[in-house]
Amino acid sequence: MSDGRLPARRRWIGWTVGILLSLLLIAIGWVAVRGIGAVNDLQQVAKGATQLESSIAAGDLEGAQPIAKSIARNAASARDLTSDPVWQVFGAVPWLGPNFRAVSEVAEIADDVSQEALSPLLDVAADFDLANLGFSGGKIDLAPFAAIAEPLGAADAALSAAQRDARRIDADATLPPLADAVEELRSAVTEAATVVGSLHGAAVLLPTMLGGEGPRDYVLAMQNNAELRSSGGIVGSIALLHAENGQITLQSQASTLDFPPLETPLPLSESTVALFEDRPGRYLQNITSIPDFSEVGATIAARWEGRFGQKVDGVIAVDAVVARHLLKVTGDLTFGPFTATADNVTDILLSEIYAAVPDPAAQDQIFAGVASALFGAALSAGDPEALVGALADAAGEGRIRIWSAHEDEESVLAASALGGTIPEDTADGSSVGVLMNDTTGGKMDYYTRASIATAVGTCRGLPTTQVSVTWTNTAPADAATALPKYVTADGFYGVPPGSVRTLIAVYGPQGATPDHIDRDGEEDAVQTAVLDDRTVVQHEVTLAPGESTTITVEFQGTGAGERLTEVLHTPLIDAPETTRKPLTCAS
Structure with a gap:
């Protein structure tokens, strides 16, 4: 006969379940409260960042200091609220876990940036006049x-690390x-990293490269x-810049x-010859086909030097789209029959110039006039900070590339986006690339468009x-007759007028090899x-x-697979859409 009590084992199980449920409820309440607090802190960080940007832009450094301290407090609080063991356990829960991890990672990035980037930047703002960035009468105080x-x-180091961390979320x-919040964070950190990285590079290189320790001469190559071509476009015109004590002249x-x-062609690397034969060593116009800008x-x-007998200290290449960035700062520009x-x-x-001015020699004169006018307008720009921002945006799109004949300077440039070199892959991420080189012989790439997609995972048991x-x-369908012959090339190189012929090169991660190509x-x-x-x-x-056509290459083996994948590509007139999609293995 039972006394109404559960057997000891069943009571033990009941107590255990009850305790676990209670702990779970407490944990849920714990992370809910801490999550609400963390989100509120991060919202205050975002609000403070907007206020800080406005204060610095207005030159109110005194007002910026308390804003920066508030950002630091909120960021540290958010990090603390999302780094305890209970929160980390929830980060391992299927489906919900990525959300907890993302909030924790956003808080960690915000804290790192506030502690390691904001403070140095405010020190710079206090010691350096950000309103004119050293510009005075077309000269830069070095x-x-x-x-x-x-x-x-x-x-720069803190923001670069934050940029990598943000991309890993x-x-x-x-x-x-x-x-959406993660994408906003990525965008903000990338923009800040680009601008600060450019300023850091300028701070390191400008004193010597702009003639602070002796006059310098640079070739300026303008790409169409x-x-x-791989680095942007065919070399359309070329000029010599002289720099001395911060004064730059054309x-x-x-x-x-x-x-x-x-x-007799100039010596080229084996990879260049394999892709383009010796043409970059023979023709000035084709040199920018070379994938590595150091070459x-x-x-x-x-x-x-071979043409004019003059050694130069470096080469700067810019493409035509840089003009769009500069005119946002300098204002409208009139040249030939155009107001740009x-x-x-x-x-x-x-595009339009080829119909309005059919003579190639006259086109060259106009292009030279545009380069001279833009150069002068940029140096005399009334808003140097906006000018630096415009140049940083163009550099971020790969539209400005610089090589120095001085090894110490070139080592700094090669490690930056300005150097135009292909970065080394790391344990965290790899680079893949797409290079476009026209062989139509005309100017038809005004009409070309691209999209690039990457996917990572495992195919046939191998990282892919x-x-x-x-x-x-x-x-247009009637391009053969509606467009100028100079644009279509009129079949001169064996391409039907209106058609486009392109060499499209795709390279993969270091160490990986192509397993499937179609x-x-x-x-x-x-x-x-x-x-x-x-x-x-x-x-x-x-x-x-x-x-339209789609080329697909699967790279497998060492270097491929589940890592952050950055896409590098030829700068086009309209930047290609780049997406990451789920991996569907080729059959």
């Missing part, structure tokens, strides 16, 4: 840059509002994106006609990085090369007006 190099370096696995200009093809710069410098604005300048320079490139010719699902003839331990696969594609 003395203050040495003083700000170290604090800017600390801020798995936003796709989080709820939509949180995913309507005829694509010394002379030259046409590509001043550089006839060489009978481009040295080759252009050699051509200048930030909205229409690329249309004029890369997949790169897909879609290339489209948007020229074009629109079919096998196609390809060239291959090796570029810094990276396999390059190159297709030659011809597209009639309105046609």
Whole structure:
């Protein structure tokens, strides 16, 4: 006969379940309260960042200090609230876990940036006049840059680390509002890292590169994106800049006609010859086909010395789209029959000019005039801070590349986006790339568009990085007759007028090799090369007006698979859409 009590074992199980449920409820309440607090703290960080930006822009450094301290307090609080063991346990829960981890990672990034970047930046702001950045009457005062190099370096390192951390957050696995917040964080950190990185590079390099320790001469190569090359476009015109004690002057200009093809090509790397034969060593216009700008710069410098007998200290390459960034600062510009604005300048320079001014020699004169006028307007810009911002934006898009003949300077440049080199892969991330080189012989790339997708995972038991490139010719159906012959090339190089012929090269992570290659699902003839331990696969594609094609390459083995994948690509007139998609293994 029972006394109404549960057996001891069942009572023990009941107590255990009850305790666990109680602990779970307490834990849920704990993370809910801490989560609400953390979100509130992060919202205050975002609000404070906007206020801080406004204060610094207005020159109110005294008002910026308490804002920065408030940001630091809120960021530290958010990090503390999302780093305890209970929160970390919830971060391992399926489905919900990525949301907890994302909040924790956002808080950690905010705290690191506030502690390691904000303080050095405010020190710089206190010691250096951000309102004019050393500009005075077209001259740059070089003395203050040495003083700000170290604090800017600390801020640059912190923001670069924050940028890497932000990109590692798995936003796709989080709820939509949180995913949007992560994207906003990435955008803000990337913008800050680009600007601060540019300022740090300037602080390190400008005192010597702008003639603070003796006069310097640089070749300025202007690239035309309507005829694509790996680093932006064909070299359309070339000039010599002189720098002395921070004063920059345009010394002379030259046409590509001043550089006839060489009978004996300049020496080139094996990878360049494998992809483009010896053409970059013979033709000035093709030097920018070379994927690595350190080789481009040295080759252009050699051509200048061979033509004019003058050694130069470096090479600067800019593409036509830089003009769009500069006109946002300098205002409208009139040249030839045109008045250019930030909205229409690329249309004029890369399309309309060929119909309005059919003579190539007259076009060259206009291009030279544009370069001279833009150069003068930029140096006399009334808002130097906006000018630096515009140049930083252009550099972030890969539209400005610099090579120095001085090894110590080149080592700094090569490690930055300005150097135009292919970065080394790391344990956390890898780079893949897409290079476009026109072989139509005209200016048809005004009508081309691209999109690039990457996917990572495992295929056939091996780590895999997949790169897909879609290339489209948007020229009108009647392009053969409606467009100038100078634009279509009129079949001179064997391409039907209105069609576009392009060499599209895709390279993968270091150490990986292509396991599958197709074009629109079919096998196609390809060239291959090796570029810094990276396999390059190159297709030659011809597209009639309105046609499109997709090239897919799967890289497998060492270096491929589940890592952050950065896409590098030829700067196009319109930046290609780059996306990451789920991996679907090729059959």
